[in-house]
Amino acid sequence: MSPYAIREGVLTEREYPCEEHPWRTNFQRDRDRIVHCAAFRRLEYKTQVFVNHLGDNYRTRLTHSIEVAQISRTVGRALGLNEDLCETLALAHDLGHPPFGHAGEKVLQELMKDHGGFDHNEQTLRIVCYLEERYPHHPGLNLMKITLYGLQKHKVLPGGLSHSLEAQVVDYCDEIAYNNHDIDDGIASGLLKLEELDQVELWDEFFRKVKKAYPHASQLVQIRQTIRELTNFMVSSLLEKTRSNLYDYNIQTVEDVLYFGQRNLGKNLVEYPEEVAYKIKQLKHFLYEKLYYHPEIEATHEKSKQIICDIFGLLERHPHLLPQDYLKRGEKEGLYRTIADFIAGMTDRYAEKWLSRHLVR
């Protein structure tokens, strides 16, 4: 590992001290704690973009998280970072997402507006610090401080510390994964049209190249080859600019990384070259316009919003419908936070099932 990678002893303490494991490192243990928690298994039935029952080939939050982990490990290894930490942060990054993708989060935010709000990143922290009950001596998973810091995306860390390179890498790899797999799923669903994708500079450039190189391959294979090359291009561009930043800013130690933001306000060590960042922004804009807000996706959003609103309303009027452990927590946390915890933890199918069961009564 590079001297600027996170290693044992750098913010690796836990809130509840525990004995060292005879053969697993602390970083492995945190990764294993994520993989073994219930919230991680539920990612399988949570919507990424396409609601779960629409088709078996679409990404779910689980397969998305695995793709993010795999890309993060690649980038982490190439930069000499702590791969296990990258993997943990990637596998955990979406744990706090409510059912039904972004529509689910939006409506929960709205419903919680006067009750402390809702944010999926904060929910991830609630899950790993508090809601998962698996240990006799403490609530939550008792993860290391550096892991918890890495899950506090888009936030100023205590002491004004900057994010580890591992956390910054995972943030970018999240984007690399969804930009590419959303094109893939979008085309497969028929909602994204190839002719429309032509207006995206980055896509056009790579698709043309692939068609020229493999004129006899089927269109489907050409599309997949293009997505593969695009992913590779984004990863290589990220590596190239990040490496030059590490050199230009003379980053020698992990302290140089953690105090980087205090010395270089508004600057990031992990980033794309400017012209690549611009092209990726174009692509994201296209996906928002043509896919995430496509009328067919919006239609599923409406239904999802209704389900969450109905569950919320029912629980507000009849708190005793909450499961026992939530009711108990509610005494301390208040009714609304407890309702939000319960709903955010649901999978798409559980939300539907729960509602239909309780509406009948």
Ligand code: MG
């Ligand atoms: Mg994600």
